[in-house]
Amino acid sequence: MADDAKVKQGVDEATVAAARALESDKYDAGFETEIEQEFAPKGLSEDTVRFISDKKGEPEWLLEWRLAAYRKWLTMQEPTWAMVDYPTIDYQDAYYYAAPKGEAKYESLDDVPPEILETYKKLGIPLREAEVLLGVEGAAETAAEVRESDSPRIAVDAVFDSVSVATTFQKELKQAGVIFMSISEAVHEHPELVKKYLGSVVPQSDNFFATLNCAVFSDGTFVYIPPGVRCPMELSTYFRMNAKGTGQFERTLIIADKGSYVSYLEGCTAPMRDENQLHAAVVELVALEDAEIKYSTVQNWWPGDAEGKGGVYNFVTKRGDCRERGAKISWTQVETGSAVTWKYPSCILRGDDTVGEFYSIAVTNGKQQADTGTKMIHLGKNTKSRIISKGVSAGKSNQTYRGLVSVGAKAKGSRNFTQCDSLLIGQTCGAHTVPYIENKRADAQLEHEATTTKLSDDQLFYCRQRGLGEEAAVALLVNGFVRDVIQKLPMEFAVEAQKLLEVSLEGSVG
Amino acid sequence: MLVLKDLVARVENEDGEGKEIIKGLSLEVPAGEVHAIMGPNGAGKSTLSYLLTGRDGYTPISGTAELNGENLFELDPEERAAKGVFLSFQYPLEIPGVPVMTFVRTAMNAQRKTRGEDEISAPEFLKKAREVAKLLKIDADMLKRPLNVGFSGGEKKRLEIFQMLMLEPKFLILDETDSGLDIDALRIVSDGVNALRSDERGMLVITHYQRLLDHIKPDRVHVLANGRIVASGGPELALRLEKEGYDGVLAEAAA
Amino acid sequence: MPDVIDKIDPGVARFAEILSKFGEDPRRQRAFDAFASVGIPHRRVENWRWSDIRAGLKSIDGAAPVAVPADPFADVLGAVFRFSDKGFQPPAKRPAGVQYYSKSDAPAFASAEELPMGALAAALADDPAAVVIEIAAPLAEPIRLVFDGQSDRFHHVAIILREGAQATILESCLSGGGFANAVIEYTLEKGASAERLVMQSGGASTVQLHTAKVALAADARFSQTVYATGSKLCRVETRLVHEGSHSEAILNGAYLLGDGYHCDFTSHVRHADEDCKTEQAVKGAALAGGKGAFQGKFYVKRGAQRTDANMQHNALLLEDGAEINAKPELEIYADDVACAHGNTCGALDADQLFYLRQRGIPEAEAKALLTRSFVADAFAEISDEALQELFLDAAHAWLTEVR
Numbered sequence A: 001m002a003d004d005a006k007v008k009q010g011v012d013e014a015t016v017a018a019a020r021a022l023e024s025d026k027y028d029a030g031f032e033t034e035i036e037q038e039f040a041p042k043g044l045s046e047d048t049v050r051f052i053s054d055k056k057g058e059p060e061w062l063l064e065w066r067l068a069a070y071r072k073w074l075t076m077q078e079p080t081w082a083m084v085d086y087p088t089i090d091y092q093d094a095y096y097y098a099a100p101k102g103e104a105k106y107e108s109l110d111d112v113p114p115e116i117l118e119t120y121k122k123l124g125i126p127l128r129e130a131e132v133l134l135g136v137e138g139a140a141e142t143a144a145e146v147r148e149s150d151s152p153r154i155a156v157d158a159v160f161d162s163v164s165v166a167t168t169f170q171k172e173l174k175q176a177g178v179i180f181m182s183i184s185e186a187v188h189e190h191p192e193l194v195k196k197y198l199g200s201v202v203p204q205s206d207n208f209f210a211t212l213n214c215a216v217f218s219d220g221t222f223v224y225i226p227p228g229v230r231c232p233m234e235l236s237t238y239f240r241m242n243a244k245g246t247g248q249f250e251r252t253l254i255i256a257d258k259g260s261y262v263s264y265l266e267g268c269t270a271p272m273r274d275e276n277q278l279h280a281a282v283v284e285l286v287a288l289e290d291a292e293i294k295y296s297t298v299q300n301w302w303p304g305d306a307e308g309k310g311g312v313y314n315f316v317t318k319r320g321d322c323r324e325r326g327a328k329i330s331w332t333q334v335e336t337g338s339a340v341t342w343k344y345p346s347c348i349l350r351g352d353d354t355v356g357e358f359y360s361i362a363v364t365n366g367k368q369q370a371d372t373g374t375k376m377i378h379l380g381k382n383t384k385s386r387i388i389s390k391g392v393s394a395g396k397s398n399q400t401y402r403g404l405v406s407v408g409a410k411a412k413g414s415r416n417f418t419q420c421d422s423l424l425i426g427q428t429c430g431a432h433t434v435p436y437i438e439n440k441r442a443d444a445q446l447e448h449e450a451t452t453t454k455l456s457d458d459q460l461f462y463c464r465q466r467g468l469g470e471e472a473a474v475a476l477l478v479n480g481f482v483r484d485v486i487q488k489l490p491m492e493f494a495v496e497a498q499k500l501l502e503v504s505l506e507g508s509v510g
Numbered sequence B: 001m002l003v004l005k006d007l008v009a010r011v012e013n014e015d016g017e018g019k020e021i022i023k024g025l026s027l028e029v030p031a032g033e034v035h036a037i038m039g040p041n042g043a044g045k046s047t048l049s050y051l052l053t054g055r056d057g058y059t060p061i062s063g064t065a066e067l068n069g070e071n072l073f074e075l076d077p078e079e080r081a082a083k084g085v086f087l088s089f090q091y092p093l094e095i096p097g098v099p100v101m102t103f104v105r106t107a108m109n110a111q112r113k114t115r116g117e118d119e120i121s122a123p124e125f126l127k128k129a130r131e132v133a134k135l136l137k138i139d140a141d142m143l144k145r146p147l148n149v150g151f152s153g154g155e156k157k158r159l160e161i162f163q164m165l166m167l168e169p170k171f172l173i174l175d176e177t178d179s180g181l182d183i184d185a186l187r188i189v190s191d192g193v194n195a196l197r198s199d200e201r202g203m204l205v206i207t208h209y210q211r212l213l214d215h216i217k218p219d220r221v222h223v224l225a226n227g228r229i230v231a232s233g234g235p236e237l238a239l240r241l242e243k244e245g246y247d248g249v250l251a252e253a254a255a
Numbered sequence C: 001m002p003d004v005i006d007k008i009d010p011g012v013a014r015f016a017e018i019l020s021k022f023g024e025d026p027r028r029q030r031a032f033d034a035f036a037s038v039g040i041p042h043r044r045v046e047n048w049r050w051s052d053i054r055a056g057l058k059s060i061d062g063a064a065p066v067a068v069p070a071d072p073f074a075d076v077l078g079a080v081f082r083f084s085d086k087g088f089q090p091p092a093k094r095p096a097g098v099q100y101y102s103k104s105d106a107p108a109f110a111s112a113e114e115l116p117m118g119a120l121a122a123a124l125a126d127d128p129a130a131v132v133i134e135i136a137a138p139l140a141e142p143i144r145l146v147f148d149g150q151s152d153r154f155h156h157v158a159i160i161l162r163e164g165a166q167a168t169i170l171e172s173c174l175s176g177g178g179f180a181n182a183v184i185e186y187t188l189e190k191g192a193s194a195e196r197l198v199m200q201s202g203g204a205s206t207v208q209l210h211t212a213k214v215a216l217a218a219d220a221r222f223s224q225t226v227y228a229t230g231s232k233l234c235r236v237e238t239r240l241v242h243e244g245s246h247s248e249a250i251l252n253g254a255y256l257l258g259d260g261y262h263c264d265f266t267s268h269v270r271h272a273d274e275d276c277k278t279e280q281a282v283k284g285a286a287l288a289g290g291k292g293a294f295q296g297k298f299y300v301k302r303g304a305q306r307t308d309a310n311m312q313h314n315a316l317l318l319e320d321g322a323e324i325n326a327k328p329e330l331e332i333y334a335d336d337v338a339c340a341h342g343n344t345c346g347a348l349d350a351d352q353l354f355y356l357r358q359r360g361i362p363e364a365e366a367k368a369l370l371t372r373s374f375v376a377d378a379f380a381e382i383s384d385e386a387l388q389e390l391f392l393d394a395a396h397a398w399l400t401e402v403r
């Protein structure tokens, strides 16, 4: 391919949304793709649920599962405890399914409408495997070779509104025994796995948004790593919300079987629009004995303009289950986007000797609101968890860390360390910390530290004395502030995340 | 007095992962003698001191450690202390809320009780504390403050020796007691240690520098490297190490 | 809004009946409505998740009272204002610099919505409806407030320290039985200084709610230390507002809980003006069957620049079967602040324990010593040495007797 070199440049930036500022003209991902789309009838009813299920040609059990969730959802109340404030959502005034017109499933990239390919290219997401491989002497054929080559290689599942449009590296992953495909496909190709694990971490009736997701989820990613396999490359999903007035309800299910390892990345963007868009995803992770899942997110949904108009409501349920002995789940998130965020990636430390981690950077500016944090539920013996949360609030934004560390009566010898720091830039923002610590074990060791500060004038002065401009000094100090977490990101992601932070905070001083 | 035979021991970190640090160590310190232990950083010197005093996470795998014929490993830390084993910590701990005087008195009486002796009377204790403090040039105010909290590095070390002189132990392990001390303090502390030298006492002095051994003259010097005693000699060995570093001695040992 | 209207909470009805005996009284009614809109708090009411009053009251219903615990302040000099189930008993002699009034009409209870259970005490306080104590000068001796009794009781006290006044106020919060619910309003005018020392002790079949509302004008200083051993269900709550600049607050305390005892330290500190300072150190320890909770919140209002606020809660679970929960919270809308909180929960420090044992102190004794010094930190701000000793002795006694 002629333009491969250019795309290769973008590989390191792969799946990370290109860095965007809050001011609309700096949000590079804010463009809209013009493409003919097919929608479900507007509004939400049993018919909508049937329509979605039918579109996807789902088996009967899944339709029943969705309907049960829908009926349950009707009886539930939208949660109000988070420190976020947004106008009442009219759930009947949205589309619950939007797909690029044409084939429901693309056989190959050549069938994908060029407009969509163009969209991902603009965002720097490599959908053609060759693009990714450029620079490597001859594309690696087997999983073994893949492991040896050290070029950053990432397999991508691209979700465009309600459907997965392309999944790369399928063949190669298959050789390693890894299943990586859209969840709609998995329903057909691996029904036994989907049936066994779907809803096993986030139950159907977990919470208002998760239950809604169960009823109307459209697509998402399915990953299964067989016993003993170290996934040969990073897996990633790139979510793009395009259609107007559509909600996005994707569903991700990752299962790491005994002794396996996978690192998974997730990136998100949406066009700039004046009206709000709802994103209510559910992510379920299952780690079996001695397996490890590393899940990284760079979330850069459109946050709305400086006046708080438009933007994505990001109401997401993410939970990992360290189901058996020695399992480990690690969440890393960089949250710079969305108008309102409501998100608590959590770990259930069920097996003995399991480990849960949560590393988070959240940056809010303009009128963004974020209520985010984690839950670490210690159930097994010698379970360990670690929480590092760094929040930066600027502009007129508000940010809350909300977390729970709970040690059950059987969780002998559990440990938690929590460090939770907030930084305020300017006088019109807010930073809040709401940790819950519940302990029933005398041999548990729980430590929680939190600080709220502003950037130190002394440090700023020091930097400026050495010749840094004010914004550069702020960026430098903020980068220092979030360093602990940046280091937890896969390398290619870290560079990008850093850039993203800088751009997000532009215009926050002076 | 202290006899260590073929000691092998492991250190466990918080996560319960073990690592062998002492790898077949033999050593004998007869009563009345002072032995110095020198060795590169990370050789296992502090590990040995914790092993002998019974710190959690320092587990003997094989070999024996006997003090006057008694197996140390069968005793709890406080029982070993009552038998007279005293460790001057490389990094003394801070105990907030417990004044030095309260602490030392509690320790002294606990040891006496274990040995079936009478408690020390308050006036007697005070008198002794005052004398020892004077000897070590420790300010009386310092003894009222919580143990080691906010003390400087040198002050903490001096306080370890204060406790040692108060408790009059039988077998002393000094783990880098000289580090952090200024020149005057080094002399004062050494005088304190020398005051305890007697026919019934044994001492193990862990140090990196000859300067301490100028003051506390050792009978024997051992080099601990990689979990073993690799060379032993008289005081001249320390002088040689000071001049040449460890390379020569280690090479000879390996040969 | 919770649906109190559809299903009348029988607990609420019980108190409504008491209210009805006061006839038409808009102030009482307003305070009562604030309570009724929440109802009797239970586990699913966010601010009461670890203090289920509904269950607590149910469990002591019909239980026989025990003797009122001894008053640790009994031998301390000072005028005694006694509030018991037999009504109010003023001191024999009015101390110099102090005025007091028994109110037969209930005064308004401001911010009732924020303190629904305090509002309930204000709505139902009887005989008298409230006692107002005014302090106009620095006092030579402490003032003592003794709250005790064996049956249900409600008290409302207001303490006003005029500009430049200084006082030590000792509160004994003792209960042998019933539902003891008292609310005390502290108002400190410019430059006033108060030291509030609270000793709480109760039986295993009593519910105690002891709530203070504190308002600090500019340059005022308020130093509080609480020692509690809990009861069937006990909550010591403080809601403090820095209304003027350069005011200072200390909110320290310790709770030690044996089998069957519960105690909840809840505090809310609002920094509404610049340059104010709050220091909070709370220590807790529980044995098997003991349940402790700490809920602390610092709220910094927009513009309250240079706020300096630090919150520490450290808890020890002395045995399995103990339970301690904590929620140290920050809500901050000003940027030039230094706010921090720390929370630890677990067992004694293993290295310290080893150090003590190396010096020959047996394990059990070493543990007791460390626990005592752990708790002692919470009493460090008590200005009078003899009173500090009293707190230390009380904790020591608990550690040697109950343990």
Ligand SMILES: Nc1ncnc2c1ncn2[C@@H]1O[C@H](COP(=O)(O)OP(=O)(O)OP(=O)(O)O)[C@@H](O)[C@H]1O
Pocket (backbone or CB within 6 Å): B011, B012, B013, B014, B019, B021, B039, B040, B041, B042, B043, B044, B045, B046, B047, B048, B057, B090
């Ligand atoms: N708790 C522990 N967990 C893991 N490793 C440990 C632990 N304690 C000691 N070690 C390791 O054991 C080795 C010996 O340590 P030790 O402290 O005994 O050395 P040392 O000879 O006293 O050194 P120095 O001269 O620097 O004081 C080092 O490699 C050290 O890192």
Ligand SMILES: [Mg+2]
Pocket (backbone or CB within 6 Å): B045, B046, B047, B090, B175
């Ligand atoms: Mg050492």
